[in-house]
Amino acid sequence: MAAKKITSVEVAKLAGVSQSAVSRVFTPGASVSERKKEKVHSAAAKLGYRPNVLARSLITGRSRIIGLVVAYLDNYFYPEAVELLSNALQKKGYHVLVFMASKTAGNIDDVFDEMLDYQVDGVIAASVAMSSELAVRCNAAGVPVVLFNRAQDDERLSAVTSDNIDGGQKVAKFLIAGGHKRLGYIAGWEGASTQRDREVGFIEEMKKHGRSLFARELGNFNTGEARKAARKMFTAKEIPDAVFVANDHMAFIAMDVIRFELGLKIPEQVSVVGYDDVPVASWPAYDLTTVRQAANQMVTETVSLLLECIEDQKTNPRQIQIKGPLIVRGSAKISNK
Amino acid sequence: MAAKKITSVEVAKLAGVSQSAVSRVFTPGASVSERKKEKVHSAAAKLGYRPNVLARSLITGRSRIIGLVVAYLDNYFYPEAVELLSNALQKKGYHVLVFMASKTAGNIDDVFDEMLDYQVDGVIAASVAMSSELAVRCNAAGVPVVLFNRAQDDERLSAVTSDNIDGGQKVAKFLIAGGHKRLGYIAGWEGASTQRDREVGFIEEMKKHGRSLFARELGNFNTGEARKAARKMFTAKEIPDAVFVANDHMAFIAMDVIRFELGLKIPEQVSVVGYDDVPVASWPAYDLTTVRQAANQMVTETVSLLLECIEDQKTNPRQIQIKGPLIVRGSAKISNK
């Protein structure tokens, strides 16, 4: 039942070579003759031998494990990102060890310590709340980090985000061109750079057109608070005729409030624009106009940046921003008349 | 920059004790005097020492790593499950290493081999396609496996699912009680036990009431095929007045086709019932009547079963089924008149 573990020593014995020879056969770039290589390979195949990654990591100092810190998966941008990240790393011979950073599961220190316990080669932080502090500590410990979808002002931290300022600007431009007069904004968690930049871009672009924000509420990237924010904004005496919501998840909630609780028509009475372009945004029930975050491109950049840092420890940190298009759908009207 | 790694030897030196003493302090249940324990702890704290999990695993034979095999995350039941699983295991001192089993990323053998390379202590398979074959191979290798949301007829494999037959029956009972006359079914991938059992329960219960299936299409748990299936079913000469869709994800797609492509009213002309109760199901835009899978309960059972198997290798495999309630919402009418 409990299959015996095959080690390189046994393979060596069967192949009639030394243990080091076996090791070399499985180490790319080591010096072994063709003949030995074949003998070892066939012996290994016969016994079903594969090198023990953990034992190897002990001596090489690399575990080929990447710590992925995630906070909450109810934003549907993350599942997709996790899938793509894991796949991309898998192709490079790395694997993803998941660390949940929920409020319940302890604080940053615990997560950080646990990651180091596993000797992770690098860290990808997609967690809203703790990315900055975590990144600082990882840096201090010499473990490369890339922030995913989360930036810091600190130039020493690598980060991959969409170009959130640009995205915010596109939304403002689009809504103004559509003839909207009273623009509202439902904000995400204010500690997040994504939130801040989206809002900055949105407001700056409005200013260029001599406009200012008509209403603003705080949704905190959170289902319950977003619902309250939408209710407050759209039960006021005068309501916006367009609202930009800081991510799709909250935009869906806002749409539900606007249409089903308050009986307003989208887009006739209110236009709604989101950010992320998660799959649900394209479903007809929402048909949400939104700024696309190119998850696959973000993932590609994240992985290549991280691996570069791992393989060459003196790689300089970089901040990468990826522009995404505004995807125009039915939740916002295009022309006023 | 690259912080030096602290080992137990250095702690021992600082504390003025032997290296084994340090090890014992960090090994629960080992024999150490109070005085030494304190000395070691303070030395360890001063140096920031933590035991290397990988080195430990080499000698103990346990890595405290659980392999999680997932196929596709576009069914929103999985992100939630992954989050809960990871959290629950984290609490028990284990961590989750993710293995994507997408079509692109190679076949079962690759995934299986890679998992063994990392010396995983156990495996949770939530992948539709490969769970059975994978489970057989893990069993042969002596690595405990629990299938999550996926059962096999093979009694030797542990599995945790919702009680899908019961769920199917509940749906039939509910739709019949609601006065529906022409019941349709959109099936999931037929290799999946979840699909099979939901259909079996649904049809058996209908038979008890002297009814039979009015229409059936195959959606394969897949966005594109589900859309086609819905179109076909609801553009026929005579259409069902109620449809049970094998999971929520496909149910949403069916609803979109029914309402927005074909202009039919839900629930007045067609009632729709799904399975899973993912968060989106409760959103007013869908307001989907569905059978709840108690993800947290399923996760609890999965984790405790798996850990039991790991800690006591001669634990017998079990199949656990968890009943879930039918959550009645607005997508299905309750009474015919």
Next chain:
DNA sequence: TATTTTTTTGCATACGATTGCAATATCTTC
């Protein structure tokens, strides 16, 4: 063929922990 250069090979050690065993220290008990 003899010599030099290059490639292959095995030996032995190291990585950072755990653990059986024997030695030592501490505690009981008389």
Next chain:
DNA sequence: GAAGATATTGCAATCGTATGCAAAAAAATA
């Protein structure tokens, strides 16, 4: 205070692999 029982401690081996080094083999050169 001595003898026996018990609790601590350190030594040394071990887990499975990688790798520097020197010896051996093969290839290249003269």
